Amino acid sequence: MTRSAPGPRRWPPPAGAAALVLAVIAAYTGALAGPFQFDDWWSIVDNPSVHSLSGWWQALPGIRPLLKLVNTLNWLATPHASGFRVVAIVLHATNALLLWALLRRWLPVLAPRSPRPAFAAFAVALLFALHPAATEVVTYASGRSLLLSTTCMLAMLLAMPGPHTAAHTAPNAGAKPRRGSGVLAAAWFAAALAVRETAVVAPLAWLLLARCGGLGWRQALRPLAASAGVLAVAAIALAATPGYHVFFARSLEARPPGEQLLGQLEAHAWLLSAPLPGRVLDIDPDLQVPAALAARHLLLLAGLAGTTAIAWWQRRQRPWIGFALAWYLLMLAPANSLLPRFDLGNDRHLYPALAGPLLLPALMLAALRLRAAAALLAILALAAGLRTGQRNHDYRSELALWQATITTSPGKARAWTNLGIARREAGDDDGAAAAWRCALALDPDYRQAAWNLATLAPRSAAVDPGCPQQR
Incomplete structure (x- = not known):
């Protein structure tokens, strides 16, 4: 499967990058005044291993060492909640920029029939930056693991060769990736794993991107050699870390496989509503394992089967459909599939998955005349930004957050x-x-x-x- 592609995509223009950053600042400035919340107290405020570098070092070996190091450095710089939120806002803006750069490179081959793939790439990045479902990752300090691991995963994908390596090249042959790209990508992969173990899907994300973007299997697998070594070392480290033994043991005890599958059908029926307008946000959703299959579960399975059929049928003309669906499922797979967890679903787990569903409105806008597309994008961005600002207002105090939570749960x-x-x-x-x-x-x-x-x-x-x- 090979498609002709243009030369390397340049990095996003400064004016657009500035617009993205300003949009994030405008949406999240109101969050700076809020205090630490909920799990922040035991994981950060009252956790001595976060309060000094010696404390961090003495806590090793342990799970998520790089995340804890970043939290320690953040605490040493400023122990106030506003300081943690400033870092989170910077990371979120960085992720929006990285996502834009990645899609500028790949959308011309993922959506070959789109008249304005560059516009669509910007639209996805802008809607991702302002989407209210991201507030739990940005504003809630304990949600930082997904925020930072997403940064590392996007950086890994950008370090990989672009679709131009497949231009005018037969599958499994020809153009080599730029020197050192696989090693740099492996370094970012290692960082992502050290932040959050769910980043194990990053190499699969690259294979998905590469194959949907037209690279042959050999071209897609070649840059992953160094990452395979990282994965092997990570597996050994995981097996040698007692904290992970406890983590997986408790997870497997949460519920039997049959209940887990029913529970995840319920979770995905709830999670899939997140990209929709008017979706209610909830830091502690009241999701229960259903007693049996319900109509909404059958509708979800039918929709998944139908979308998969359409994606297969359109795999050559519109490969972005299959990419969007698979990206969503892949990003949610570590936390919302076979491995049980105490909560069936949370807003924060949607963070890296959002890019998949957002491709649909972005490409629909890109098909319109430019002025109409720009006007509609501005309206959508304004609505999303206002909703994000409103949600951040719920974080102004612990009392306000939990009062808002009991209205939805x-x-x-x-x-x-x-x-x-x-x-x-x-x-x-x-x-x-x-x-x-x-x-x-x-x-x-x-x-x-x-x-x-x-x-x-x-x-x-x-x-x-x-x-x-x-x-």
Whole structure:
């Protein structure tokens, strides 16, 4: 499978890069005033291994060492939540730029019938930069692992040879990648794995990009030689790290395979709604393993089968369809497939996967006249940016975040428990007790709520009036 391609794509123009960066700053400036949230306290604020380089070193060997090193350096520079958010905003803007550069290089061959692939590449990057589903990764400090691993994975893909190496070349022969590209890509791959183990899919992402972009198997596999060595070393390190043994043991104990498959059908039915307008964001969604297959699951499977059939039928004329679908599934596979995890799904896991679904509106816009396309893109970007700003407003305090969460997950005991903690920190003991009583009404065995309630002597014995059990 070989397509004629233009010469190497140049890096994005400065004016467009500045526009992307300014868009990210405008959407996320409001997040700077918010405090640390939820898991940030045990993973960063109260974690001595993050507070000094010696503490970080003494905690080795452990999982995600590069992520912890970056958090340590961030803490040493400034221990305030605003400092962590500044770094996250910089990383998010960097990811938008890297994604733009990657698509500028590859969209001419992934979408050979598009009249404006460069415009489509910018549209994907801009919508990715402003999409409200990214707020959990950028604004929530504990979501940084996906943010930073995405940076490393995109850098790895950019270090690989471009589609121009396949131009006028027979499959499995001809043009060689630029010298050292495979080694540089392997270094970025190693960094990604040291941030988050789910980055193991990065070489598969390259194979997907290369094959959909017209490179033969030999051309696609050749630059992965050094990355294969990194993968082997990483496997040995994983086997020798006790933290990973505990991690995988707890994961496998979460639920049996049958329940896991049903649970992931439920999770993907929820996750697939994320790119849609008006989708409600939720830091702690109330997703439960269904008792049996439901109509929405059958609809999801039918849609997946239909899209796969269309992608196969259009694999030569519109390879971007298969790429978009496979990219989405591949990026979600480590956290949302066979390996169980406590939560069925979270907004933050969508972060690297968003680029796939966003190709559809971007290429639809690129098919219009330029003025109309630019105007519609501006409207979409403004709507997404305003929604992102609104969501960031929920992070202005722990109380605000968990109050917003129980409006979307009113039946989840953990959300009510965290709301109670936030109320107690704000000095509202009666409100805290009422929230914990609601958590126990929803789940009588929820120990954290019971322990918290036992520490208080509230004046009122009421249950929060917003509790579903009170209706």
